[in-house]
Amino acid sequence: MQTYNGMPANSLTGVTWRKSVHSNSTGNCVELAELPDGGVAVRNSRFPDGPALIYTRDEIRALVLGVKDGEFDGLLV
Template sequence: MHHAYNGMAATDLQGVVWRKSGRSNSQGACVEFAKLPSGGVAVRNSRFPDGPALIYTSAEVEAMLLGAKDGEFDHLVAD
């Protein structure tokens, strides 16, 4: 696999396993995550699996997940 970078085609991330939440809906409104060999995490839009991937460090993903668990982003989806 080539060096992973933001905006690269998700299809170029060969050998990774993409996963999405079991809470994803049937309309395809979900994102998928893949652990990279470098330790980073790739994120892609499930509706466009060949499209660009965003690449984050494991520390960045950990901070986002902890913030989500603490409710820091609830205002983004609350009515």
């Protein structure tokens, strides 16, 4: 399967979408799925058939480490 940014998320067959337990009940969540090539797809749970953004593992790792280090705390004001 060839993946690209903006591809329809529903065309990513055979992947398991995961979301945080901190997501709220109205469905305002970001979901992630590991791809067969090692990449990671991201979609908006409110639009599961909408576009998916595709990132490398290193890009997701940098984001997660930045979140853990508090680098994005100012965005949640």
